[in-house]
Amino acid sequence: MSEIWLYKYEFSFSCSRAAPSAEFSVDRTRHLMSFLTMLGPSPDWNVGLSSEDLCTRECGWVQKVVQDLIPWDAGTDSGVTYESPNKPTTPQEKIRPLTSLDHPQSPFYDPEGGAITPVARVVVERIARKQIIHIYEPSVSQQCSGNDTPETCIYSNWSPWSACSSSTCEKGKRMRQRMLKAQLDLSVPCPHTQDFEPCMGPGCSDEDASTCMMSEWITWSPCSMSCGAGVRSRERYVKQFPDDGFACTHPTEETEPCTVNEDCSPSSCLVTEWGEWDACSATCGLGMKRRERMVKMPPSDGSICGAEVVEVEKCMMPECHTIPCLLSPWSDWSDCSVTCGKGTRTRQRMLKSPAELGECNEELEQMEKCMLPECPMDCVMSDWSEWSECSKSCGKGHLVRTRTITLEPQFGGDPCPEITQRKTCKIKKCNQGGISSDERKRRKEDRCKMKPWSAWTDCTKLCGGGIQERLMTAKRRFKNAQLTSCKDRKEIRACNVHPC
Numbered sequence: 001m002s003e004i005w006l007y008k009y010e011f012s013f014s015c016s017r018a019a020p021s022a023e024f025s026v027d028r029t030r031h032l033m034s035f036l037t038m039l040g041p042s043p044d045w046n047v048g049l050s051s052e053d054l055c056t057r058e059c060g061w062v063q064k065v066v067q068d069l070i071p072w073d074a075g076t077d078s079g080v081t082y083e084s085p086n087k088p089t090t091p092q093e094k095i096r097p098l099t100s101l102d103h104p105q106s107p108f109y110d111p112e113g114g115a116i117t118p119v120a121r122v123v124v125e126r127i128a129r130k131q132i133i134h135i136y137e138p139s140v141s142q143q144c145s146g147n148d149t150p151e152t153c154i155y156s157n158w159s160p161w162s163a164c165s166s167s168t169c170e171k172g173k174r175m176r177q178r179m180l181k182a183q184l185d186l187s188v189p190c191p192h193t194q195d196f197e198p199c200m201g202p203g204c205s206d207e208d209a210s211t212c213m214m215s216e217w218i219t220w221s222p223c224s225m226s227c228g229a230g231v232r233s234r235e236r237y238v239k240q241f242p243d244d245g246f247a248c249t250h251p252t253e254e255t256e257p258c259t260v261n262e263d264c265s266p267s268s269c270l271v272t273e274w275g276e277w278d279a280c281s282a283t284c285g286l287g288m289k290r291r292e293r294m295v296k297m298p299p300s301d302g303s304i305c306g307a308e309v310v311e312v313e314k315c316m317m318p319e320c321h322t323i324p325c326l327l328s329p330w331s332d333w334s335d336c337s338v339t340c341g342k343g344t345r346t347r348q349r350m351l352k353s354p355a356e357l358g359e360c361n362e363e364l365e366q367m368e369k370c371m372l373p374e375c376p377m378d379c380v381m382s383d384w385s386e387w388s389e390c391s392k393s394c395g396k397g398h399l400v401r402t403r404t405i406t407l408e409p410q411f412g413g414d415p416c417p418e419i420t421q422r423k424t425c426k427i428k429k430c431n432q433g434g435i436s437s438d439e440r441k442r443r444k445e446d447r448c449k450m451k452p453w454s455a456w457t458d459c460t461k462l463c464g465g466g467i468q469e470r471l472m473t474a475k476r477r478f479k480n481a482q483l484t485s486c487k488d489r490k491e492i493r494a495c496n497v498h499p500c
Contacts, residue, residue, distance in 0.1 A: 043079030269305035
């Protein structure tokens, strides 16, 4: 014979009210407990225990272990927040505990380097002892437990074990079943829904095989009477049925007499029986329920009735099963929406779980800004000015017009064209006659006296091309002088033609 102890562990996250639990057995050769569970969503963070020894130094067994858990990094992904995109770590690193100084964007970051607040707690408690034979024949559920059930398969709880197929001491089998409620990914097969284990007929197994495992008694109910003699009750439930298939005969309810205000003094009041309990406030997990009763007869001395008329207590519904949003990985980022300058790019992921399992509020598309090299900008010019007057009053001269640079070329744009244009002009032929130059000069002076050329005016532009003028005006005109001979003269030239 070998001694085996049955333990139960309960695991809870600090941000969740649900506390899943499971039971497992240990013996003198298998007494170390390890488990690991990933935080989701997260890059590769997890919590767990490694080689927790349930044996004591005195060769006894630990009664209870309570351990707060901090997150660890598996070393396979370099994300720094819960919802960071996949970023594989190459090469992979050793598993290590996260610290409060890992990254400023981490949810655990503390600039002072303080300890990380635990994110989960595990409670391991010894609940029963069994005696079994040395022959070990694992059941299907023991062979497969916890290793081949993918997270995309959602099951109901196991049904109770059926009666043993053998009524004698010959070895038989008994069965239990569970229902596949949802298969979120059809490409991933879901394991068995039936489980078998060996058994023998009544009286053929160990004495402990016929033992029921019962829960602790629930607290006594209030007395049924608020004055005088009444009864109260309490309940318990079957935690595990006998291994040999027998029915459990232990009582699940018991009552006892109770007395309140034995003398039923004038300050006592009579109340009705309690009404039915209201429905539990939760549809799954832990909730609250209430019931009421009424005062049938107030105290005869006119005082206020002190009996409770409302009662509230906790209620436990079936375990909550949250259907996760099963999502594909993010796609690669799209090309930038522009070929130069500022634009945007997007990426998508797909919802893989069926729509009938409930609404998924996770985002399916993300957008971010992108920046490419600046777009080329060509030179921009103003319109041409009007042509100037001819620079000569007779013979060949020239006209000038200009324009300015409004915008210099940038980022490889087209360069600026010319900013000044000239063209020839001819008013009339100058009178060459057969007289001498001195005579022509004298005659000209007789007709008209001209002042010297004025100084050039300031340039009309500081840069980008402007113009300057100067004038020669008649000092004295004679009545017989031709108009063309005494006309005021003006010359124009370009200036400050360098770019701005």
